[in-house]
Amino acid sequence: MVAAIASVASVAARRIRGGEGVATRGRVLLTLDPGALSHLARGRDVVLVTGTNGKTTTAHLLAAALGTLGPVAHNASGANMSDGAVAALATRRHAPRAVLEVDELHLARVADAVSPAVVVLLNLTRDQLDRGSEVAAVATSIRKSLRRHPRTLVVANRDDPVVVATVEGMPRVTWVAASAGWSGDASLCLRCGRQLVAKHEWSCPCGLSQPQADWELDGAAVRGAGVTTPLHLRLPGRFNLGNALAAMAAAHALGVPPGAAADAMADLESVAHRYATVRHGSHELHLLLAKNPAGWAETLPLLKDYPALLLVINAREADGRDTSWLWDVPFEQLPPRPTVASGDRAADVGLRLSYAAVGHQTVDDPLAGLELLPPGEVVAVANYTAFADLWRRLAVMSGR
Amino acid sequence: MSRESTVRIGLLLPDVLGTYSDRGNAVVLAQRLLRRGIDADVIMVTAGSSPPGGCDLYVIGGGEDAAQSFAAEWLLGHRDLRLALQTTRVLAVCAGLQVLGQWVGDGHGRRQPGLGILDLTTSPGPRRAVGEVLTRCAVPGVGLLTGFENHRGMTQLGPDAAPLAAVMHGVGNGSVDGSEGALTSTVVGTYMHGPVLARNPVLADHLLQGVVGGPLPALELPDQEGVRQLHLALAHRPFERLGPVRAAIDRRRSP
Incomplete structure (x- = not known):
């Protein structure tokens, strides 16, 4: 049934270019079968990547790393709401693994449908405030959605206090030191409203503090899973090292050794035309x-x-x-x-x-x-x- | 120029009330003085610092609920600054405007005390007001103001408060009188971001003339007129609303 719907949808969307076509195809699928996302995700290891910045790049890095194990379904064009997710899953129906970048405000819906194996939460800062998306509201929405998935592993950036407050209390967390270059939305504690103390590490009088990193950068290498792995990205920028770190931690959780992940990620030159x-x-x-x-x-x-x-x-x-x-x-x-x-x-x-x-x-x-x-x-x-x-x-x- | 003649602009709590980029107002004020040959300094008064005395002008911006509560308590806890705000020129935007009032309600009967410098009170409205705003300013000679509003608080002016402007397009204070912001001889309060002084240089110069004590020469910057034409046109265009998305995650009060 899903297969038949998927081919109807692909005919409907064939003439539409690029990312718009992907989203349109997904919308057709969801209209014909509102449960399509959940049906298509069944039996697969799905990783959701969310956060304000770095979603697309991290998802591409992670898809490259997971690609060492076999085919991967991936919303590579950056269509990151339910429609993009469903289209990606329908396109590679037999891929045992999927990487979906998800808009922060759509995480709840997508996570409830796909029961993700892993959620990667990169950072939360101000963006598109006219959507009513003040940082505290976005964090609350993500926290509620994560709470409904206690068996999901959360790969979270321990350097962003907003991320830590959002993930706090989840039973399964891998902390990555993915850095937080801009702290404009993290001067007050999201949990208690007091001012954070930021010295070498950050902490709050209420007890919220920077967790120990399970994965961290050491110059041009990554320390994690008990080994140090050299990492040479072609993508520029310090922030992409942090994105790669999160991708390696998520890939490792699904069975990709750090060395294989680093090699696979190294070849990436551009991401959805960015850096091209x-x-x-x-x-x-x-x-x-x-x-x-x-x-x-x-x-x-x-x-x-x-x-x-x-x-x-x-x-x-x-x-x-x-x-x-x-x-x-x-x-x-x-x-x-x-x-x-x-x-x-x-x-x-x-x-x-x-x-x-x-x-x-x-x-x-x-x-x-x-x-x-x-x-x-x-x-x-x-x-x-x-x-x-x-x-x-x-x-x-x-x-x- | 001597040290004494430097205009000191205090940017209050940019680390806490910085969400809506209102810090740009301080940049605009300083630059509009510097480019006319008048020395100006922006002093960042962050939450961890002791507020300096002797600023000629204060600027305070908008932020989220928890940040606003923090700011109100912080301001009430700094007596000298609180007194200075009663006599010095102030630009207060959004949450900044609200905390200068009598109180800010949370819709559940709790009222966060404000500084009481402006005779106004604020309570949450039924939905957020988001979009371009166009108003007619009550300050003679200032004319039309444009800005971008993004707030849920609705503000009621008391008998001792006057509006900054009358709303032509948008929501503003959200009260039946169609008012926007508040105005006294020293305070300009508004819901408009943009930042408001970047969009409306005449309003910036109104504040600065009060500080320097006389008229300032004309100052035209590249793209200033382009920005004005762009936003006058936008305010007149039907604005695409994002109701469903916004409603789904409508602002929740912080614990």
Whole structure:
């Protein structure tokens, strides 16, 4: 029955491109069979990856690691609500393992349907606040959903106090020291409301404190499962080391030795086009995604060596309608160089740059903006829908 | 310029009431002075620090429920700062506006005392007010204000309080009078993020003129006019609501 529905759905969605097609296919499936997610997950080891930042990358790293054991179902395009999950499971119906990145606010629904073997919780910071998703509300929703799955192993970031307070009390937790570069939403204890004491480690007078790490980084190596494993990622950035650490811990729980996981993850070069390099006319464009203050805090250090910068900012439904968050990003740190502010909210990001004394030109269309930059290397940083739009247009123009 | 002539802007509890990026208001105020040749400093008054005396202007922003309770108690516990806030110019946004009032109710009969600097009270409304706001400011010469509101608290102004503005689009205070924010000779209070002073430089200059004691020369920054046109247009456009998603995780009061 599910098989028949899945092929009907795939015919229905065949003409729709990329991630939208995946989501549409999933929606058709769910309409025809509201229990599809649960049916398709039955008998498989499902890992759910959630958190504000790093979901997509961590899920890709984990899918690569689990791929050493056999086929893996994975919502690789980043369609991370129930529809994306169901489409991924339907696509690889015989894969014994599945990796699903899940939007924080959809974790409860997906977890209840698939009874996950493992949930990876990376970090919780402000993002898309117009969805009513203040950090405390998101944490409460995740905590309630985890409590309904006491047999699930939670792989959680012990460096984020919000994550620790969310996971606290779960019977099976593996703590990873995946770092928390930005602490703007973690000054008060989520459990008691008092101010956290942050010295070398963080703690609260109420007793909540930083747990001992089961997995941690040691320079370019990972310590966990009783061994030290060298790790050489092609993906850039300190935060991706933390993502890889969480992926290794989750993979190990499903039987992947750390060495095999590290080797499999090393080959990953780009993730859903993020970190990709594309040639467009006279420009070589390096693509990065950053969509909130915490993501930007990790992205800023990656920008310093590029001779030109293209910013693309939208504020559509999937981005959050309010662009106030741009003022939590220390754009003052950007060095002077040819810079363009673009996207639906080019003016918002342009004004932010004006106050940060970063000289720039402002033009809504990112590809028109690109033409204002000198030939050669350009680093482009876009938020969610801006990134998807930019990629689509670059792909169409290059005939990909 | 001598040390004494530096305008000191106290950014109150940016680590606690920073959720809605209202710290940008302090950046805007300082930059609008510096670019006119007037020295300005932003002093970050974090929860772990002792509030400095002698600020010329205070800025306080919005945050989550637990953060607001923490901030109210913290402010009440710092007597000198509390007194200074009664006589110094203040920009108070969202939770910051609410804590300057008489009390903030939690909908279950519990009332968190505020500083009582503004004659207003706040109780949770039936649903969050989220979206672009357009108002007409009561301060002569300021005109239309734009911002982004995101709050559940509904604010009732008392007889000794005047509104900052009249709502043209959006919710604002959420009271039947259609008011937005609160205004006294020293305090500008509002629900508008954006940050509000980045969106509305005329309001920023209104506060700064009070501090420097006279008119300031015009200052135009690249993209300022673009931002104004963009948001005036957005406020007039039917705004896509996210009812089902929001309702599913509607704000819960902290334990």
